[in-house]
Amino acid sequence: xxxxxxxxxxxxxxxxxxxxxxxxxxxxxxxxxxxxxxxxxxxxxxxxxxxxxxxxxxxxxxxxxxxxxxxxxxxxxxxxxxxxxxxxxxxxxxxxxxxxxxxxxxxxxxxxxxxxxxxxxxxxxxxxxxxxxxxxxxxxx
Numbered sequence: 001x002x003x004x005x006x007x008x009x010x011x012x013x014x015x016x017x018x019x020x021x022x023x024x025x026x027x028x029x030x031x032x033x034x035x036x037x038x039x040x041x042x043x044x045x046x047x048x049x050x051x052x053x054x055x056x057x058x059x060x061x062x063x064x065x066x067x068x069x070x071x072x073x074x075x076x077x078x079x080x081x082x083x084x085x086x087x088x089x090x091x092x093x094x095x096x097x098x099x100x101x102x103x104x105x106x107x108x109x110x111x112x113x114x115x116x117x118x119x120x121x122x123x124x125x126x127x128x129x130x131x132x133x134x135x136x137x138x139x140x141x
Contacts, residue, residue, distance in 0.1 A: 012055060020044075
């Protein structure tokens with residue numbers, strides 16, 4: 001972008017200098033009296049000055065418009081980035097909550113399974129002891 005801006009400035013300066021040089025050469029080569037030549041030079045310089053001021057104002061306007069456009073677009077991009085970030089954070093929170101809930105359910109199921117297994121083991125042990133007492137009722141087991 002800096003190269004395009006530099007090129008544009010060089011073109012503007014070349015146009016101004018070229019126009020002034022051409023006007024000066026045309027005036028100096030024209031067969032006129034000193035007074036007419038000075039008036040023509042004065043008029044040409046005023047025209048160049050006016051055009052230069054118009055171009056400077058145009059450049060200021062274009063620059064201000066560009067700055068406003070860039071500012072608006074960067075604000076829009078920042079807002080979009082915030083929205084995307086908020087969406088990602090919410091999705092992460094939802095996923096973490098789902099994972100935590102699944103882990104809780106798995107833990108509850110594992111606990112219930114351990115409880116059932118312990119109960120069955122206890123019942124089997126009692127049945128085994130009762131069965132052993134029936135086989136040898138007077139021995140301590």
